[in-house]
Amino acid sequence: MIIRPKVTEGKAIQQLVNLYAVQGLLIPLSLHDIYERIREFFVYKIEDQIVGVASLHVIWEDLAEVRSMAVHPDYQRRGIGKALVLRCLDEGRDLGIKQVFLLTYKKEFFEKVGFQLIDKSKLPQKVWSDCIKCVKFPDCDEIAMSIML
Ligand SMILES: CC(C)(COP(=O)(O)OP(=O)(O)OC[C@H]1O[C@@H](n2cnc3c(N)ncnc32)[C@H](O)[C@@H]1OP(=O)(O)O)[C@@H](O)C(=O)NCCC(=O)NCCS
Numbered sequence: 001m002i003i004r005p006k007v008t009e010g011k012a013i014q015q016l017v018n019l020y021a022v023q024g025l026l027i028p029l030s031l032h033d034i035y036e037r038i039r040e041f042f043v044y045k046i047e048d049q050i051v052g053v054a055s056l057h058v059i060w061e062d063l064a065e066v067r068s069m070a071v072h073p074d075y076q077r078r079g080i081g082k083a084l085v086l087r088c089l090d091e092g093r094d095l096g097i098k099q100v101f102l103l104t105y106k107k108e109f110f111e112k113v114g115f116q117l118i119d120k121s122k123l124p125q126k127v128w129s130d131c132i133k134c135v136k137f138p139d140c141d142e143i144a145m146s147i148m149l
Pocket residue numbers: 020025026069070071072075076077078079080081082083102103104105106108109112
């Protein structure tokens with residue numbers, strides 16, 4: 001079941017995201033980052049446990065980014081990640097967003113959801129504001145992918 005999280009679930013979101021942040025796959029999130037942006041998140045819950053998370057961050061009137069996409073290792077390859085991305089895209093459509101992009105190492109997964117490779121240098125400057133928090137900044141080796149809605 002995909003729902004909006006409660007603020008009180010911020011710590012569970014942080015644990016899931018930071019599981020992959022320590023591996024360099026996601027940007028780490030502080031609790032402040034999460035509480036401030038709690039309305040951007042979707043969580044996938046099984047019984048009472050958050051097993052997946054994703055967020056859609058609006059950048060501009062025509063552009064949004066899928067961020068903090070994570071599925072717990074015990075629940076991967078069951079369609080949860082895909083369902084979360086599709087939920088983010090539905091929200092993008094509802095908001096009138098034309099293009100959704102993301103930075104990732106998981107090319108095959110996002111291709112299956114309909115994203116295509118794009119030239120990272122063509123993304124607008126404002127996209128990079130959160131990247132300074134990343135341990136890899138400024139030598140980012142992630143690929144950029146996008147989908148038109
Ligand atoms: C990437 C991630 C979110 C995928 O979640 P998931 O729930 O396992 O993915 P799904 O089960 O919804 O997979 C959807 C499709 O993609 C495929 N897929 C999933 N992960 C894949 C991978 N790493 N490589 C290739 N294909 C993959 C699945 O086999 C499935 O294919 P199908 O539609 O033909 O059956 C999950 O592996 C994860 O949390 N990884 C660590 C964090 C991370 O890298 N996040 C992305 C950062 S942008």
